[in-house]
Amino acid sequence: AEQPVAPYTQSDANAGATPFTNDRLWRAFHGEAGVSRIVEDLVARNQNDPRISDIFKNQDLVRLRRVLKEQFCYILGGGCSYTGRDMRAAHKDMGIQRADMAALVENLQAAMRVERVPFAAQNHLLAKLAPMHREVVER
Numbered sequence: 434a435e436q437p438v439a440p441y442t443q444s445d446a447n448a449g450a451t452p453f454t455n456d457r458l459w460r461a462f463h464g465e466a467g468v469s470r471i472v473e474d475l476v477a478r479n480q481n482d483p484r485i486s487d488i489f490k491n492q493d494l495v496r497l498r499r500v501l502k503e504q505f506c507y508i509l510g511g512g513c514s515y516t517g518r519d520m521r522a523a524h525k526d527m528g529i530q531r532a533d534m535a536a537l538v539e540n541l542q543a544a545m546r547v548e549r550v551p552f553a554a555q556n557h558l559l560a561k562l563a564p565m566h567r568e569v570v571e572r
């Protein structure tokens with residue numbers, strides 16, 4: 434089950450990107466079922482990826498799956514609210530490096546490919562996520 438976290442202010446702004454203003458991308462991702470499959474596959478790939486698996490050990494992956502689905506839904510124009518923490522707080526002191534971010538993006542691309550998300554639609558999501566390296570990667 435999900436573990437409690439320290440209190441924080443809930444806001445869609447915590448998602449770290451502005452959403453697309455229509456639901457075309459949400460539909461290209463096959464809506465709630467598609468995004469759910471992509472997030473499940475992404476988290477499993479990260480756990481099984483020797484490049485980054487250590488970072489996912491002893492973390493609340495129940496919570497991660499839930500809020501990651503919300504975040505993708507929010508950004509893709511699916512009309513969800515994002516209830517998670519902001520990207521800086523969520524990744525603080527994990528020591529995440531650029532190469533870790535690149536590995537995670539590769540895993541997300543694989544998950545989107547398996548879901549048969551059209552390539553252009555994949556790139557629209559990746560373009561929203563890319564600037565988040567500033568909050569996620571530690572120097």
Ligand code: HEM
Pocket residue numbers: 485488489492493494496497500501504516517518519523524529533534535537562563565566569
């Ligand atoms: C654009 C890139 C990324 C996005 C959009 C993203 C998104 C998120 C979100 C929404 C959360 C949960 C926030 C919360 O609990 O309130 C989270 C947590 C987490 N992220 Fe990321 N993340 C990104 C990059 C990465 C990278 C590169 C890694 C490691 C390779 C990583 C590892 C983790 C881990 C282990 C947690 C769980 C933290 C915990 O349980 O407290 N993330 N991420």
